[in-house]
Amino acid sequence: MTYEGVDFYDIESELTDEEKMVRDMARDWVEAEVVPNIEQACRDGVFPDEWRVALGEMGVLGMALDGYGCAGMSYVAYGLVCQELERGDSGVRSFASVQGSLAMYPIHDFGSEEQKQKYLPKMASGEWVGCFGLTEPDYGSNPGDMITKAVDEGDDYVLNGAKMWITNGTIADVAIVWAKLDGVIRGFIVEKDDPGFSAPEMTGKHSLRASVTSELVFQDCKIPKDRILPHVEGLKGPFSCLNNARYGICWGAVGAAQSCFHSAKEYALSRIQFGNPIAAFQLVQNKLAWMLREITKGQLLALSLGRKKDAGTWTPEQISLAKMNNVDMALEIARMARDIHGANGILDEYPIMRHMANLESVKTYEGTHDIHNLILGRHITGIQSFTREL
Amino acid sequence: MVTIAVLLKQVPDTTARITVSDGRVDETAISTWVTSPYDEYALEVAIQHKEASGASITAITLGPPRADKVLKDAAALGVENLVRVWDDAWESLDSNQVQAALSTILEGVEADWIYCGKQSADRNQGSTGPGVAERLGMACIVEISDWDVTGAQPSFTRATSSGNERLAPTPPIVLTFTKTETELRRPNVRGIMAAKKANIEVVSADIGDAQVQVVAHNPPAQKPEGRKFEGAESVPEVVGLLRDEAKVI
Known part of the structure; x- marks a missing residue:
């Protein structure tokens, strides 16, 4: 049976023909190329080129960006693609998210015309890979205190510092690096061969194994003056990138949850215990009903957020709520699906444990679950809780 | 300029569950409609032919508005001209009427090469390609499994009882295709954006009266329930049943 996804609330009827076509395109590719090969990629710890x-x-x-080789599709279409990619694996969605939302988007929105023309077409085609350097070893949730800095040395900027947990870093041709210039956070475009730049891969991961995660190291890294992103200063730059990436995650998590739900449903219908499929037991049905409920809510949340984004009316708090909620529910569904699969749930014959392990990362990156809670707490109370002096 | 027409039929997804209600297939219960798989190969050849020759392609389907999807899907792969033949008064057309409708459109297109699947995945009649060829006064090659459309003289290969035969036809001609190992191309986002703007011409045709009436659809008979044997002691019984009842050994 062809995979059809979960659509309990007939979301299909709310999508345009183009959105459905793009979703189906991504779904077919994931079904043909990712699903059969993802376990091996995870065992090998590689993102297949x-x-x-x-x-x-x-x-x-970068499909939601306009011009420069990008298609200019709706953010709902982009979200649907993220959903399908992450049904395959969070690592695949992460690759696309980082490339489009974190590397191409800042060039598109904050870059010079020359920068856009130089980088975006090659990044849209996948010829060049991009990464995004914000998090540092000692500064994760509070990037405002970053210590990576840039110094103006006449014809060049010289960067010193280190970034950590950088998806695509080692395979990237282009890194968008956020560093302080005279105490102000600015974005810089660093190319892989720039002197003083290296991007060693981080190893030993139990999560996102089919994704490259790296450090970025800058030791007197010299870049030309025209590599600064001219049109943004301060945390607004990286945060606006993260908003777009978080939006992709809120759809992607729905995809991972659907994969776990689909597997759990199939397993429950075929696993016989006490003379009946375990799907016949009320406790199992309760779990499946909970999964369907949460997936459906997550889909509606993602679609609503996407329509707001396309209309230009979303708020950062709405993005926080959707990212946090959808990853949270997906992780819980993965755990519940593992339970339904019994011991079989730990095998890589099923996608469950892989999604579960991946989602532990997704819960933390692009704003941790708790930080998103604090963003909502600030919205509710007007009191910012995560920067107070103790 | 070389012109190609490709005939595409929308059918239920080949894995869709088909239900019969009041003696008719319940189309409203079919959740996914797709381009008939054999027609997808015809479309692939048409696009390869276009890439090699600069030809223009007209995709033609016969069906209600939902069939627009097969044309949009074709547009996303690079087909320029899209035509859907339909009349709201039409219900179940027989083969003669289908061929009449398609031939009427094809006469206007004046295609050099007319490509279609060897049969549709739902009706499995295999009558459209040869029937259209007959009406248009063209030759027809059926069940083509390999092709070379890169040169000035395209050639096509089909299996025969004694091996394969490679044929070099002179257009205009109708060619029908079977499934092959060829990997079908996927659309991309840019193609889908182009398809969004593509115009579908909806036309009707004089198709005459039906000679064939559908009396009833019936679902296939239920397969008898499987039998389970356990333990080595059941081997002689299983072997006996396979030999005497199933007659497979």
Whole structure:
């Protein structure tokens, strides 16, 4: 049976033809290329290069941006693609999110015309890979205190510092690096061969194994003056990138949850205990009903947020709520699905444990679950709780 | 300029559950409609032919508004001209009427090469390609499994009882395709954006009266329930049943 996804509230009827076509395109690719190969990629700890090529050929990299080789599709369409990619694996969605939302978007919105023309077409096609350097070893949730700095040395900027947990770092041709210039956070475009720049891969991960995670190290890294992003200063730059990436995550988590739900449903219908499929037991049905309920709510949340984004009316707090809620529910569904699968749930014959392990990362990156709670807490009370002096 | 027409039929997804209600297939219960798989190969050849020759392609389907999707899907792969033949008064058309409708459109297109699947995945009649060829006074090659459309003289290969035959036809001609190992191309986002703007021409045709009436659809008979044997002692019984009842050994 062809995978059809969960659509309990007939979301299909609220999508345009183009959005459905793009969703189906991504779904078919994931079904044909990712699902059969993802476990091996995870065992090997690699992001297969042919997936980079395929994502570029499909045109999903930066697909919601306009011009410069980008398609200018709706953010709902982009979200649907994220959903399908993450049904395959969070690592695949992460690759596309980082490329489009974190590396291409800042060039598109904050870059010079020359920068846009130089980088965006090659990044849209997947020829060049981008990464995004904000988090540092000692500064995760509070990037405002970052210590990576840039110094104006006449014809060049010189960068010193280190970034950590950088998706795509080692395979990136282009890094968007946030560093302080005269105490103000600015964005810089660092190319892989720039002197003083290195991007060693981080190893030993139990999560996002089919994704490259790296450090970025800048030791007197010299870049030309025209590599600064001219049109943004301060945390607004990286945060606006993160908003877009968080939006992709809120759809992606729905995809991972659907994968776990689909597997749990199939397993429950075929696993016989006490002479009946375990799907016949009330406790199992309760779990499946909870999964369907949460997935449906997550879908509606994601679609609503996407329509707001396309209308230009979303707020950062709405993004926080959707990212936090959808990853949270997806992680819980993965755990519940593992329970339904019994011991079989720990095998890589099923996608459950892989999604579960991936979602532990997704829960933390792009704003941790708790930080998103604090953003909502600030919205509710008007009191900012995460920067107080103790 | 070389012109190509490709005939595409929308059918239920080949894995869709088909239900019969009051003696008719319940189309409203079919959740996914797709381009008939054999027609997808015809479309792939058409696009390869276009890439090699600069041809223009007209995709033609016969069906209600939902069939627009197969044309939009074709547009996303690079097909320029989209035509849907339909009349709201039409219900279940027989083969003669289908061929009449398609031939009327094809006469206007004046295509050099007319490509379609060897049969549709739902009706499995295999009558459209040869029937259209007959009406248009063209030759027809059926069940083509390999092709070379890169040169000035395209050639096509089909299986015969004694091996394969490779044929070099002179257009205009109708060619029908079977499934092959060829990997079908996928659309990309840019193609889908182009398809969004593509115009579908909806036309009707004089198709005459039906000679064939559908009396009833019936679902296939239920397969008898499987039998389970356990333990080595049941081997002789299983072997006996396979030999005497199933007659497979």
